[in-house]
Amino acid sequence: MKGSQVTIKDIARELGISASTVSRALKDHPDISVETKRMVNDLAKKLRYKPNAVALSLKSSRTNTIGVIIPEIVHYFFSSVISGVEDVAYDAGYNVMIFQSNEKYEREVTNAQALLANRTEGVMVSVSKETHNFEHLHMLEDSNIPLVFFDRIATGFTSDKVVIDDHKAAYTATQHLIKTGCKRIAHLAAPQNLAIGEKRLEGYKDALRDGGLPYKEEYVYPADSVELAENAIEYLMHLPEPPDGLFANNDLTAIGAMKALQRREYRIPEDVSVMGFSAGRFSDFTTPKLSSVDQHGYEMGAEATRILLERIANPDYSYGETKVIDTNLVIRESTRTL
Amino acid sequence: MKGSQVTIKDIARELGISASTVSRALKDHPDISVETKRMVNDLAKKLRYKPNAVALSLKSSRTNTIGVIIPEIVHYFFSSVISGVEDVAYDAGYNVMIFQSNEKYEREVTNAQALLANRTEGVMVSVSKETHNFEHLHMLEDSNIPLVFFDRIATGFTSDKVVIDDHKAAYTATQHLIKTGCKRIAHLAAPQNLAIGEKRLEGYKDALRDGGLPYKEEYVYPADSVELAENAIEYLMHLPEPPDGLFANNDLTAIGAMKALQRREYRIPEDVSVMGFSAGRFSDFTTPKLSSVDQHGYEMGAEATRILLERIANPDYSYGETKVIDTNLVIRESTRTL
DNA sequence: AACGTCATCGCAATCGTTTGCGTTAAGAAA
DNA sequence: TTTCTTAACGCAAACGATTGCGATGACGTT
Numbered sequence: 001m002k003g004s005q006v007t008i009k010d011i012a013r014e015l016g017i018s019a020s021t022v023s024r025a026l027k028d029h030p031d032i033s034v035e036t037k038r039m040v041n042d043l044a045k046k047l048r049y050k051p052n053a054v055a056l057s058l059k060s061s062r063t064n065t066i067g068v069i070i071p072e073i074v075h076y077f078f079s080s081v082i083s084g085v086e087d088v089a090y091d092a093g094y095n096v097m098i099f100q101s102n103e104k105y106e107r108e109v110t111n112a113q114a115l116l117a118n119r120t121e122g123v124m125v126s127v128s129k130e131t132h133n134f135e136h137l138h139m140l141e142d143s144n145i146p147l148v149f150f151d152r153i154a155t156g157f158t159s160d161k162v163v164i165d166d167h168k169a170a171y172t173a174t175q176h177l178i179k180t181g182c183k184r185i186a187h188l189a190a191p192q193n194l195a196i197g198e199k200r201l202e203g204y205k206d207a208l209r210d211g212g213l214p215y216k217e218e219y220v221y222p223a224d225s226v227e228l229a230e231n232a233i234e235y236l237m238h239l240p241e242p243p244d245g246l247f248a249n250n251d252l253t254a255i256g257a258m259k260a261l262q263r264r265e266y267r268i269p270e271d272v273s274v275m276g277f278s279a280g281r282f283s284d285f286t287t288p289k290l291s292s293v294d295q296h297g298y299e300m301g302a303e304a305t306r307i308l309l310e311r312i313a314n315p316d317y318s319y320g321e322t323k324v325i326d327t328n329l330v331i332r333e334s335t336r337t338l
Numbered sequence: 339m340k341g342s343q344v345t346i347k348d349i350a351r352e353l354g355i356s357a358s359t360v361s362r363a364l365k366d367h368p369d370i371s372v373e374t375k376r377m378v379n380d381l382a383k384k385l386r387y388k389p390n391a392v393a394l395s396l397k398s399s400r401t402n403t404i405g406v407i408i409p410e411i412v413h414y415f416f417s418s419v420i421s422g423v424e425d426v427a428y429d430a431g432y433n434v435m436i437f438q439s440n441e442k443y444e445r446e447v448t449n450a451q452a453l454l455a456n457r458t459e460g461v462m463v464s465v466s467k468e469t470h471n472f473e474h475l476h477m478l479e480d481s482n483i484p485l486v487f488f489d490r491i492a493t494g495f496t497s498d499k500v501v502i503d504d505h506k507a508a509y510t511a512t513q514h515l516i517k518t519g520c521k522r523i524a525h526l527a528a529p530q531n532l533a534i535g536e537k538r539l540e541g542y543k544d545a546l547r548d549g550g551l552p553y554k555e556e557y558v559y560p561a562d563s564v565e566l567a568e569n570a571i572e573y574l575m576h577l578p579e580p581p582d583g584l585f586a587n588n589d590l591t592a593i594g595a596m597k598a599l600q601r602r603e604y605r606i607p608e609d610v611s612v613m614g615f616s617a618g619r620f621s622d623f624t625t626p627k628l629s630s631v632d633q634h635g636y637e638m639g640a641e642a643t644r645i646l647l648e649r650i651a652n653p654d655y656s657y658g659e660t661k662v663i664d665t666n667l668v669i670r671e672s673t674r675t676l
Numbered sequence: 677a678a679c680g681t682c683a684t685c686g687c688a689a690t691c692g693t694t695t696g697c698g699t700t701a702a703g704a705a706a
Numbered sequence: 707t708t709t710c711t712t713a714a715c716g717c718a719a720a721c722g723a724t725t726g727c728g729a730t731g732a733c734g735t736t
Binding site: 019021024032033055057058059060061 | 683684685686687688690691692693
């Protein structure tokens with residue numbers, strides 16, 4: 001019915017009292033008579049008065065809002081993260097603003113600016129694949145906005161980070177392939193400008209070394225999507241010594257590889273073992289079911305948010321904590337047993 | 339380095355001029371001399387001045403923010419919707435606030451209140467399964483906040499709606515089962531308090547009738563998750579005349595049903611055809627690949643946002659448009675051919 | 677009667693920005 | 707010299723809410 005929104009002034013006018021009295025009455029200030037309080041509260045309820053959060057933000061410079069910059073929402077892992085973020089924020093009375101970079105650098109910059117303009121109290125970032133320049137994020141840091149990186153972190157920041165132990169996870173995954181009899185293990189790698197790409201590659205290498213297998217450069221092929229997996233398989237299986245094990249840097253790539261292998265009549269895992277990374281919902285639905293590394297996205301989002309809220313509440317605390325979320329191997333059917 | 343944020347006053351003080359002059363200089367007002375403009379702009383750049391969106395919102399009562407209430411983000415369909423929302427909003431310079439109800443009524447109410455308090459300019463809602471009372475949404479409507487329902491719409495509103503033609507989609511899906519030789523088609527139904535549940539059931543019924551098959555109540559079983567699908571199959575396959583075709587109200591249920599059937603050694607689609615609904619990313623990864631109805635989530639989110647922004651820009655327009663997003667049958671391998 | 681006490685309330689500033697209007701001084705026109 | 711114009715800027719109110727401080731009046735106290 002009403003035009004826009006009911007304000008304290010509307011209540012004051014209607015009751016013939018001042019705005020300050022209304023304000024105090026609404027928050028049960030002792031200076032106000034019970035009679036007045038009753039009147040104010042009744043009218044407020046009747047008019048459905050809701051305090052204007054924008055005005056409160058301006059006055060208190062607290063927006064009760066945190067922001068998230070994420071590469072793409074339409075990924076099981078990232079949407080789990082968001083879910084964790086949203087749940088923790090909700091419990092703390094915070095609102096969440098989502099920005100997706102769509103893996104584009106320029107959009108990430110614009111997002112950072114929007115976050116700044118909106119005076120978000122803290123920001124959580126997982127950087128896009130295209131991002132090599134981090135000025136826009138330093139800008140946030142310079143403005144004293146607590147920053148927490150998760151998963152795809154940037155180097156050169158004193159901010160907090162929430163990650164998995166990519167090296168260890170990759171190591172364990174590769175090790176499992178070795179243990180179950182693979183002799184020639186290839187790696188479908190993530191972009192190397194991302195720390196996760198580097199770390200996972202290192203973990204893979206170290207596991208090979210410790211397992212007594214030689215590291216061969218031709219077994220590492222850059223691929224991080226269903227489509228690129230096709231190229232990777234085409235290349236790898238035409239090698240003089242084609243691999244008998246595959247460690248992919250994410251599940252979609254692993255699935256793409258499985259499809260490509262099956263199309264070429266290879267049996268999984270008899271001819272080639274396949275190990276994914278991320279344990280998305282659908283890794284349970286493939287045939288064979290995909291063995292993978294569970295990244296615990298929800299937990300990562302929840303933990304990152306907890307840390308962020310802690311920083312917001314405690315700005316002068318020492319920065320730079322790095323929280324490592326546990327991962328665990330989920331062995332299903334795409335890898336051999338024993 | 340700096341404390342909090344740079345304001346117009348900081349610039350004014352440093353330059354020994356008034357705040358109004360700074361404001362005008364920044365927006366290239368003709369009343370300001372080129373000399374002053376230069377000084378102001380230089381200092382603003384140096385100090386990295388960013389206008390305080392909160393103050394602007396208070397003044398203009400335009401927050402440039404829209405809100406979304408969604409059951410759960412961790413669903414391919416819903417995250418696609420969000421992706422569409424975010425993209426369109428981004429292009430229009432709007433920010434998106436995400437709230438997930440986690441399918442809980444009470445949380446949906448809290449979300450609506452937060453949306454109101456934050457003066458979101460418009461809200462898009464897909465109601466939770468638990469929601470039967472719509473007062474909280476009427477509250478938004480009463481406050482003149484444009485509302486757009488998508489997918490899971492509520493009845494009794496004059497707001498815009500963006501839906502798929504659930505009846506037609508269910509009809510076509512069921513019809514395809516009939517055409518490919520199924521004689522006893524069961525339906526794993528969504529909750530009937532949701533319009534989508536009702537409509538899909540109706541479409542199923544009508545397709546049976548038009549296809550010359552009898553409608554039997556025992557062939558309709560409520561199930562909308564992987565877990566409940568197990569119960570459904572257990573029940574259905576012990577019927578005197580077990581079904582030879584299955585139409586599930588969503589993909590996860592369909593996949594659960596496939597797993598349950600395969601565990602009982604039924605062949606798909608030879609013994610039982612299975613048709614899903616939603617065409618999530620993983621319907622491509624199952625064995626056999628799941629036939630399904632593509633709901634075009636991204637398009638739905640994008641279109642809903644376009645309509646919402648249109649309403650925001652044009653508040654006195656006539657309300658109540660219902661936009662129907664096209665669906666299409668994606669025939670893969672879980673249904674028979676011919 | 678004069679003063680102090682206390683309950684109850686209003687004034688005005690504030691957050692950061694915008695904007696209508698008034699002000700100032702310099703130069704032009706008379 | 708006087709008046710008018712105009713360029714260039716400042717004042718102050720406004721958005722909605724909060725809050726320190728002051729104001730008012732009804733009491734009770736000496």
